[in-house]
Every structure is written in structure tokens, then in C-alpha cells.
Amino acid sequence: MAANIGILRRPVSTEGVWGWITTVDHKRIGILYGVSAFIFFLIGGIEALLMRVQLAQPDGTFVEAGTFNALFTMHGTTMVFMVVMPAGAAFFNFLVPLMIGARDVAFPRLNALSYWLFIFGAILMNFSFFKAAFPDVGWFGYAPLTTSEYTLSSSTDYWVLGLQIMGIGTTAAGFNFVITILNMRAPGMTLMRMPLFPWMTLIVSFLIIFAFPPLTIALTLLLFDRFFGTNFFDTAGAGADPLLWQHLFWIFGHPEVYILILPAMGIVSDILPTFSRKPLFGYTTVVFAGAVIAFLGFGVWAHHMFTTGLGAWATAAFAGATMAIGVPTGVKIFNWLATLWGGSIQFKTPLLFALGFISMFMLGGLSGVMHAAVPVDTQQQDTYFIVAHFHYVLFGGSIFGLTAGIYYWFPKMTGRMLSERIGKVHFWVMFIGFNMTFMPMHILGVLGMPRRVYTYSVDQNWAGLNLFVSIGAFVIAVSILLLIINIVRSARKGEAAGMNPWAAATLEWAIPSPPPHYNFAVIPTVRSQHPLWDEEANAVEPPPLPAHGEPHMPDPSYWPIVIALGITMVAGGLLIWQANTWLGLLVIAVFGFVGIRGIYGWVFEPVAEESAERVHAHH
Amino acid sequence: MICVTIAPLARGYATNVTTPTAHPQNLAATLRRLLYFALAAVALVAVLASCDTPLTTFEPRSDAAQRVHTIYIFVIVAASIVGFLVLAGMAYILWRYRERPGQKAQQIHGNATLEITWTVIPILILIAIAIPTIVWIAGTTADPDEDALHIEAVGHQWWFEFRYPGLGPNGEDLVTANELRVPVGRQVAITLEAKDVIHSFWVPQLVGKTDMVPGRTNILEKFTPTEIGTFYGQCAEFCGSAHALMRFRVHVDSHADFDRWVENMNAAPVEPEAGSVEAAGARVFGNFCARCHTIEGVSTEDIGPNLTLFGDRATLGAGILDSTPENLKAWVSNIRDIKPVLETTNAMPTFYVGDPLIDQLTEAQVDQVVAYLKSLKLR
Numbered sequence: 001m002a003a004n005i006g007i008l009r010r011p012v013s014t015e016g017v018w019g020w021i022t023t024v025d026h027k028r029i030g031i032l033y034g035v036s037a038f039i040f041f042l043i044g045g046i047e048a049l050l051m052r053v054q055l056a057q058p059d060g061t062f063v064e065a066g067t068f069n070a071l072f073t074m075h076g077t078t079m080v081f082m083v084v085m086p087a088g089a090a091f092f093n094f095l096v097p098l099m100i101g102a103r104d105v106a107f108p109r110l111n112a113l114s115y116w117l118f119i120f121g122a123i124l125m126n127f128s129f130f131k132a133a134f135p136d137v138g139w140f141g142y143a144p145l146t147t148s149e150y151t152l153s154s155s156t157d158y159w160v161l162g163l164q165i166m167g168i169g170t171t172a173a174g175f176n177f178v179i180t181i182l183n184m185r186a187p188g189m190t191l192m193r194m195p196l197f198p199w200m201t202l203i204v205s206f207l208i209i210f211a212f213p214p215l216t217i218a219l220t221l222l223l224f225d226r227f228f229g230t231n232f233f234d235t236a237g238a239g240a241d242p243l244l245w246q247h248l249f250w251i252f253g254h255p256e257v258y259i260l261i262l263p264a265m266g267i268v269s270d271i272l273p274t275f276s277r278k279p280l281f282g283y284t285t286v287v288f289a290g291a292v293i294a295f296l297g298f299g300v301w302a303h304h305m306f307t308t309g310l311g312a313w314a315t316a317a318f319a320g321a322t323m324a325i326g327v328p329t330g331v332k333i334f335n336w337l338a339t340l341w342g343g344s345i346q347f348k349t350p351l352l353f354a355l356g357f358i359s360m361f362m363l364g365g366l367s368g369v370m371h372a373a374v375p376v377d378t379q380q381q382d383t384y385f386i387v388a389h390f391h392y393v394l395f396g397g398s399i400f401g402l403t404a405g406i407y408y409w410f411p412k413m414t415g416r417m418l419s420e421r422i423g424k425v426h427f428w429v430m431f432i433g434f435n436m437t438f439m440p441m442h443i444l445g446v447l448g449m450p451r452r453v454y455t456y457s458v459d460q461n462w463a464g465l466n467l468f469v470s471i472g473a474f475v476i477a478v479s480i481l482l483l484i485i486n487i488v489r490s491a492r493k494g495e496a497a498g499m500n501p502w503a504a505a506t507l508e509w510a511i512p513s514p515p516p517h518y519n520f521a522v523i524p525t526v527r528s529q530h531p532l533w534d535e536e537a538n539a540v541e542p543p544p545l546p547a548h549g550e551p552h553m554p555d556p557s558y559w560p561i562v563i564a565l566g567i568t569m570v571a572g573g574l575l576i577w578q579a580n581t582w583l584g585l586l587v588i589a590v591f592g593f594v595g596i597r598g599i600y601g602w603v604f605e606p607v608a609e610e611s612a613e614r615v616h617a618h619h
Numbered sequence: 620m621i622c623v624t625i626a627p628l629a630r631g632y633a634t635n636v637t638t639p640t641a642h643p644q645n646l647a648a649t650l651r652r653l654l655y656f657a658l659a660a661v662a663l664v665a666v667l668a669s670c671d672t673p674l675t676t677f678e679p680r681s682d683a684a685q686r687v688h689t690i691y692i693f694v695i696v697a698a699s700i701v702g703f704l705v706l707a708g709m710a711y712i713l714w715r716y717r718e719r720p721g722q723k724a725q726q727i728h729g730n731a732t733l734e735i736t737w738t739v740i741p742i743l744i745l746i747a748i749a750i751p752t753i754v755w756i757a758g759t760t761a762d763p764d765e766d767a768l769h770i771e772a773v774g775h776q777w778w779f780e781f782r783y784p785g786l787g788p789n790g791e792d793l794v795t796a797n798e799l800r801v802p803v804g805r806q807v808a809i810t811l812e813a814k815d816v817i818h819s820f821w822v823p824q825l826v827g828k829t830d831m832v833p834g835r836t837n838i839l840e841k842f843t844p845t846e847i848g849t850f851y852g853q854c855a856e857f858c859g860s861a862h863a864l865m866r867f868r869v870h871v872d873s874h875a876d877f878d879r880w881v882e883n884m885n886a887a888p889v890e891p892e893a894g895s896v897e898a899a900g901a902r903v904f905g906n907f908c909a910r911c912h913t914i915e916g917v918s919t920e921d922i923g924p925n926l927t928l929f930g931d932r933a934t935l936g937a938g939i940l941d942s943t944p945e946n947l948k949a950w951v952s953n954i955r956d957i958k959p960v961l962e963t964t965n966a967m968p969t970f971y972v973g974d975p976l977i978d979q980l981t982e983a984q985v986d987q988v989v990a991y992l993k994s995l996k997l998r
Contacts, residue, residue: 069862142856235834242817283728307819307828308837330741331737333705337709338730341712342716343724347717347718355709359706359709366702372752373694379823382819382855383855446675447675447676448672449674452863
């Protein structure tokens with residue numbers, strides 16, 4: 001039997017564009033995620049700036065209402081699903097195998113499929129801009145506004161299908177990383193010796209596995225409502241319930257918040273010990289607090305719905321649970337501060353961003369406790385106070401944490417240091433711009449400015465603060481320019497990093513920068529939480545290649561991108577079907593076949609091309 | 620009022636903050652300065668919150684808003700104190716343990732007593748916040764007073780309908796739109812519904828928000844207005860293109876004014892004098908506007924807002940414009956120049972006044988109907 005049953009032979013070259021398209025190397029997939037996330041970060045940022053121009057003065061006429069509604073919808077959707085999540089995935093991919101002493105993730109081709117589904121889903125959703133208009137129903141898309149009766153354009157269909165496709169990829173990635181972390185740790189790397197970043201990755205992966213199915217279900221029901229006239233959410237008919245959408249969305253949506261923040265917490269927990277030159281204070285507590293946050297995160301979704309008319313008991317229970325989640329979060333902050341206590345603190349750029357994370361995230365947490373108090377929430381819900389709160393958590397938290405990660409691990413990824421000088425300026429400009437933008441939003445919220453309004457009038461007296469906020473937004477934009485300059489300059493002529501430029505303790509620093517494609521020539525043996533601080537053997541030069549030469553790594557594969565294309569274009573066919581039934585059905589049939597053929601090819605793909613030749617030779 | 624009383628207070632705190640302390644190393648003095656700073660920040664917010672911003676959440680004018688406000692101030696002070704203490708502690712640690720010659724990192728792995736302490740302290744603070752929260756929630760389940768004024772508020776894309784059961788002609792509903800009238804000192808019990816998508820009813824100075832969900836009847840927190848005046852309301856749930864412009868007003872009247880208004884709402888308007896501009900306007904209204912709008916005793920359709928006593932309304936277009944003849948003329952002529960309303964079957968048509976090819980109404984007709992609507996006043 002011929003092992004190669006595909007039309008596409010298993011590729012062997014890792015060179016050039018095809019090398020990237022067919023790659024199954026976790027480090028390359030990590031870079032793909034990172035670059036894609038950064039591009040979407042710029043797009044989402046431009047959307048934010050356009051909104052701030054519109055709101056800089058009362059009765060603004062820069063954009064129309066519909067455009068503004070599309071801008072905030074896409075800004076939110078982009079930043080959550082196309083920026084912070086894939087940026088987290090970039091770090092998971094690049095670092096987790098290195099930090100646990102593995103050569104790749106458990107399922108390298110599935111890993112590539114996750115990336116291609118993410119990028120194709122994101123492109124499909126943004127493609128609505130050229131076909132109809134950007135989706136304009138808000139990032140949490142409350143029914144029945146999203147049903148066909150109230151949304152005249154097909155933009156919402158792009159939103160539903162784009163999210164659904166990205167969700168499939170994310171769910172697969174969740175399984176991949178749980179299995180990788182549980183099964184592929186180096187000898188001696190017990191779970192309780194694992195660095196915090198892989199720990200948080202493990203917890204986030206479990207969150208993904210349990211949180212994404214409710215979203216998938218909600219989107220499927222909405223899809224059925226929109227395409228086939230079922231009646232899950234549209235109240236015009238009998239039996240539908242618009243609040244069902246909110247429950248399903250937030251059962252996903254609140255754990256999602258922790259999916260966005262826990263990776264940053266992991267990054268910060270690994271950066272602090274390096275730059276205070278001492279171990280993480282209360283390692284066990286910090287790990288356990290992360291797990292408790294994730295667990296409680298599934299029991300607080302209805303705090304997004306305090307004003308929807310839940311019963312008193314439900315409201316009280318969810319308020320209590322929401323306050324409870326503040327406890328493990330507070331514990332983490334205190335443990336981080338105790339890590340700094342008694343240290344010898346080196347104020348390098350990664351630490352500055354980590355400190356920015358701790359301080360700003362704490363403020364976001366405190367405002368979060370404020371609207372856990374239900375009476376207060378009746379005045380804060382859907383105002384700029386909420387906008388301020390979640391930007392302190394997701395920008396002050398996630399983005400500062402991820403940026404700390406960029407400065408910390410860029411040397412490992414590229415072999416070159418980012419400039420400390422530009423880095424420090426970048427930090428201060430971003431820190432000041434961030435607070436100029438989001439601190440006054442608290443006051444605007446107290447003054448009653450509702451979120452998601454494209455305009456406000458002079459007599460509401462919000463003009464001065466709004467102008468100040470808009471100026472702050474452009475200060476943030478300047479800081480992002482500084483980051484781009486730093487990356488571009490340093491990637492070409494930055495100082496050479498060497499293996500362990502920060503004298504850090506974890507395994508990824510025991511191999512060259514950038515790491516060879518097989519990561520570890522010899523898999524290390526681990527005997528403590530700080531293999532490079534406590535163990536002589538791991539701290540010196542990596543062992544030479546063994547006699548049999550380079551470790552054999554999985555060959556590249558075409559099938560991940562083929563399957564992702566098939567799935568995405570079936571969704572595209574569904575969109576075409578609305579305008580042209582037969583063309584739509586044709587596209588669905590053709591690409592349905594491509595997808596199924598892709599799965600078939602994937603399943604029977606030989607381990608490597610030369611093995612096919614060997615089979616031939618035997619005949 | 621609060622604006623005036625708090626401002627000097629804030630200045631006092633500010634002075635305290637800037638006064639140099641004799642012994643900066645004294646921990647108590649440092650803590651006191653921090654507390655002053657936190658209070659000054661809170662006071663600053665309070666000042667900003669109280670000056671001429673009609674949607675402010677910091678100037679309660681009902682018992683319900685006052686109850687929420689008290690808890691609000693409590694949590695904001697608690698959160699500010701915690702925030703400033705932690706930030707100050709962080710700043711101290713960063714300065715004390717910065718890298719310098721001779722500084723050696725202490726290899727501490729943890730300390731169970733400390734960790735238990737900083738687990739228990741947040742629990743205690745959160746319990747302190749949870750108690751008033753739960754008490755408040757329990758309070759919202761109370762039945763309305765015997766003599767409470769019952770109102771049904773209905774959200775539409777993009778305006779508010781208000782129905783007073785039993786106060787209308789023959790014991791039916793009294794119906795008005797976008798400007799709610801209630802008497803001072805009497806409890807108001809409002810139920811909330813929605814015709815199309817989800818909206819949210821919110822009058823920051825009188826009552827916190829509750830959503831208006833299609834297919835459900837939600838109960839707004841009962842409130843008793845404590846002061847005569849006009850208060851701003853706003854839809855607080857994104858509801859489509861014109862969400863930003865879905866506003867309303869609540870007029871808190873004296874009992875006598877409220878009773879007079881109810882009486883007038885039940886009477887047909889005075890017939891305009893034959894041959895007057897208003898009489899011509901009444902004909903225009905009958906031919907066009909009456910297809911969707913009710914005026915008590917004149918027309919009965921309820922697709923659009925009820926316009927009875929429209930001449931007494933302070934605003935038009937769901938609280939977005941002053942009800943001047945010029946604004947009303949612009950509104951009737953080309954509504955979509957003012958508000959981004961979609962062209963759906965139930966939406967007000969654009970009459971394209973001034974466009975000779977497609978106009979549905981002449982400018983003269985608009986002037987007439989404006990004069991008629993403005994004449995619908997209390998007697």
C-alpha cells in the first residue's frame with residue numbers, strides 16, 4: 001500500500017513562504033500568532049482612535065451613528081478575539097514547550113490548524129467591511145437586536161460565522177495545551193516545579209475547554225435564527241427568550257475575562273522573581289489562587305446581568321460569588337508585592353511593565369468590586385465607569401502584562417535584546433497615556449455618560465473630560481509607535497542576547513537564542529523549581545548534540561491550512577447562499593469536500609515523505 | 620447644593636495634603652496624609668459630579684437614589700483607601716529594595732501567617748461591602764405602598780412610552796411619551812416592558828437602571844421623589860443606530876400640578892378657531908400624523924408617541940431637542956437629518972420638505988402643523 005495517498009505530498013522544506021504555511025513547529029506558529037495579533041492590535045487601535053475623534057467634542061460629526069456603532073463593535077471583538085487571545089496563544093506556543101522541557105506540543109498539526117482557523121475566521125469577519133458593513137451590534141451582540149428583524153445588513157452573519165470559526169481553533173488549542181502540559185514535561189518537572197506561566201496556560205486551557213462550548217451553542221442558535229428562521233432569541237414569536245442569549249454569552253464571557261488575564265498573570269509571576277533576584281513568594285498559593293479564580297470564574301456570569309431583572313436570590317448569590325473572586329485576586333497581588341520585598345530590584349523594561357500590570361490591574365480589580373455591589377451597579381452598569389473598569393483590567397492588566405512578556409522573551413525569540421532606552425520611554429509614555437485615557441472615564445461614568453453612544457450634547461457637560469480622554473488615546477498611539485520602532489531596530493541590530501541575558505531561573509534560558517528547531521538537544525532533567533539557579537547541570541552550556549545527530553522533528557504538513565480553508569469557505573458559501581442559493585450551495589459542496597478530503601489526507605498522512613519512499617523501495 | 624457644600628471641603632483636604640508634615644518618617648502621619656489624599660480624590664469626584672451634569676449619579680433626588688448613593692460612597696471610599704495603601708506600599712518596597720551596591724536579595728519562599736493574613740483581610744472588607752448589598756437587594760422585593768402611583772414604561776426603538784393604568788378616560792390607561800410626570804413625595808412603582816429590542820430605563824438622580832426586555836415585565840426599584848424639578852433619563856442598553864439619542868425627562872410636580880395635568884390629558888383639545896393657522900395644522904395632522912400618533916379626542920393610532928398636550932412638552936424627539944418651533948419644524952420636515960432612524964415600516968417617514976421632486980409636505984403645511992402642535996397646552 002502506498003503510504004502517500006494524498007494529492008499533496010508531505011512537504012519537507014521549511015524554507016520560504018511555504019515553510020511558514022506548512023509549518024508545525026510550535027515556535028513558528030507562536031510567531032505567526034504574535035505577528036497576526038499585533039496587526040489586529042493596530043487595526044483595533046485605529047478603530048479606537050476614530051471613536052475618540054468623534055467623541056472629542058459634543059455633537060461630533062466625524063463619523064455617522066452607524067459607523068460609530070460598527071467601530072465599537074469591531075474594536076471590542078478585535079481586541080478580545082483577535083488581539084489578546086492570540087497574543088496569549090503566541091506566548092503559549094513559543095514558550096510552554098521550552099519552559100517544560102519539551103520539543104513541541106502534543107499535536108503539532110492540530111496546533112497549526114488552530115492558528116489557520118483563527119486567522120481565517122478573523123479575516124472572514126473583517127471581510128464584511130467590503131461586502132456589507134462592519135458588524136454593528138456590540139461585541140456581546142445582545143438578542144434580539146442581532147436577529148434579522150432588527151439587523152438589516154448581513155454584517156451580523158459575518159460576525160457569527162467568524163467567531164464560530166475562531167472558536168473551533170481556540171477549543172482545539174485548549175485540548176492541545178492541556179495534553180502537552182500534562183504529558184510532555186521533562187523528567188523531574190513535576191507540576192509543582194513548573195514555572196507559573198505554563199501553570200496559567202494549563203488553567204487557561206481548561207477554561208477554554210469549558211467556556212467555549214456555551215459560546216459555540218449560542219452562536220449556532222443565533223445562526224439558525226438568522227439563516228433558517230428558528231426562534232430561539234427573537235421574541236416576536238412564541239417561546240423565544242432574549243435573555244437566554246445573555247446567559248449563554250456570559251457563561252462563556254466571564255471565564256473569557258480570565259482567559260484574557262491569566263496568561264498575563266503567569267508572565268508577571270515569572271518576571272518578578274528574575275528582576276528581584278529571589279523566588280516567587282508563596283509559589284503554591286499563587287498557583288492555587290489562579291485555579292480558584294478560574295473555578296469561581298464560572299459562577300459569576302450573571303453579574304453582567306444585574307440590571308436585567310433576575311430574581312433577588314440570584315442577584316444576591318452572584319454578587320456574593322463576584323466579591324469572593326476578589327479574594328484570590330488580592331492574594332496574588334500581595335504575593336507579588338512580597339516577591340519584591342527583600343529583593344534586589346533591577347528596574348529593567350520587562351519589570352517596569354510588570355509593575356504597571358500589578359498597579360493598574362489592582363485598580364481595575366477595585367472598581368470591579370465596586371460594581372459587585374448591586375445597588376452601585378444599577379448606577380454604573382453600561383456607563384463609562386464600566387468602560388474604565390475593564391480597560392484597567394484588559395489594557396492595564398493584559399496588555400501591560402503581555403508587553404512585559406514581549407520585552408522579557410524577545411531576546412529568546414530573536415537572539416537580540418530590545419533597546420532598554422526606547423523601552424523605558426515606551427513604558428512611561430504608555431503608562432501616562434493609559435491613565436490619561438482611562439482614569440477620567442471613571443468620572444465620566446459617575447457623571448452618567450452611557451457607553452456606546454456616538455454623540456452627546458453640550459448640556460450634558462461631558463465635553464472637557466472627553467477631549468482630555470481623546471488626547472490620552474493619541475498618547476497611547478505614540479507609545480505603540482515607540483514599540484514598533486524598538487522591535488524593528490532591535491530585530492536587525494539589537495545587542496546579541498546570548499542564552500540567558502536576564503540570569504533567569506527557568507528552562508527556556510538553558511538553550512540558545514533563538515532556540516534550534518528541536519529546542520533541547522538532550523531533554524534536561526529537573527530537580528527544583530529553579531533549574532538554572534539551583535542546579536549546576538542545567539545552568540551551564542547546553543549539552544552537545546548526541547551521536548545520532550539532530551533529534552527528528554515532525555515534518556511540515558499542508559493539511560491544517562487545507563482543512564481550515566474548507567471550514568471557512570463552507571461558512572463563506574452560507575453567506576453567498578443568502579444572495580444566490582445555487583452558487584452558495586455549490587461553494588458549500590466544493591469546500592465541504594475540500595475539508596473532508598483534508599481530514600482524510602491528515603489521518604493517512606505518512607510520518608515523513610522519506611518513509612513513503614522507503615515503502616516504495618521495499619516493493 | 621452639594622456642589623457648594625463639598626467644594627470647600629475638598630479644598631480643605633487639598634490643603635492638608637500639601638501641608639508639609641514635620642516628621643515624614645512617622646508612619647501615622649504618612650497614613651493620615653494618605654487618607655486625606657484618598658478623601659480629597661473622592662471629594663474631587665463628588666465636586667465634578669455635582670456641577671450641572673444632568674445625568675450625574677452623585678446628586679440623588681429620591682429616597683431610592685439616596686440609598687444607593689450612600690452605599691456608593693461607602694464602597695468608593697473603601698476601594699480608594701485600599702488602592703492608595705497598596706500603591707503606597709508598592710512604592711515603598713520598590714524604593715527600599717532597589718538594586719544598589721551591597722543589596723542582597725533575601726531568598727524567602729513564603730510565609731504562611733502572612734499569606735493567611737492577607738487572605739482574611741480582603742474577606743473581611745468584602746463582607747463589609749456584601750452586607751449592605753444584600754440588605755439592599757432584600758429591600759427591593761418589598762411590595763409597593765398602598766397609595767403608590769403605578770406606571771408602565773415601554774421601550775421602543777428609539778423612544779419611551781409611559782402608561783398610567785386607570786388614570787385615562789373611562790378608567791383606561793393614560794398614555795404619554797418621553798416626558799414622564801410624577802408627583803413629589805408619592806411612591807412611584809414602575810413596571811418595564813419593551814416592544815422590539817432590549818432597552819434600559821435609567822434616571823440617575825431618581826433611580827438606578829433596570830432593563831426593558833421584550834417578552835418580560837421587569838419591576839423597577841420603587842422610588843419616592845423628594846424634590847420638584849426636571850430630571851434627565853437615558854436608555855442605557857445599546858439598542859441600535861439611534862441608541863445615543865434615546866433620552867427622556869421626568870418632571871416631578873406638585874400634587875396640584877400633577878392632578879391638573881392628569882385632568883387635561885383626559886380632555887380633547889380646544890377646537891382651533893376656524894380659518895386660523897392652527898386649524899389648517901389640525902387638518903394636516905389629521906391627514907398625515909394621525910396615521911401613527913394619538914392626540915386624546917382627535918386620533919387613536921399608537922404606532923408613534925402619544926402627542927396629547929404636546930405644546931407643554933419641554934423637549935422633542937425623545938428628549939434630544941428643546942421643543943422650539945424651529946426645532947419642531949426641522950424635525951417634522953426631515954427627521955433623518957437629526958436622528959439616525961432606519962427606514963422601517965413603523966418608523967416616522969422623512970417628508971423631504973424643501974425638495975420639490977419628492978416632498979410629501981410643503982413648508983407651509985409644516986408651519987401649520989407646528990403651530991397646531993405647539994397650541995396643545997394645559998388649560
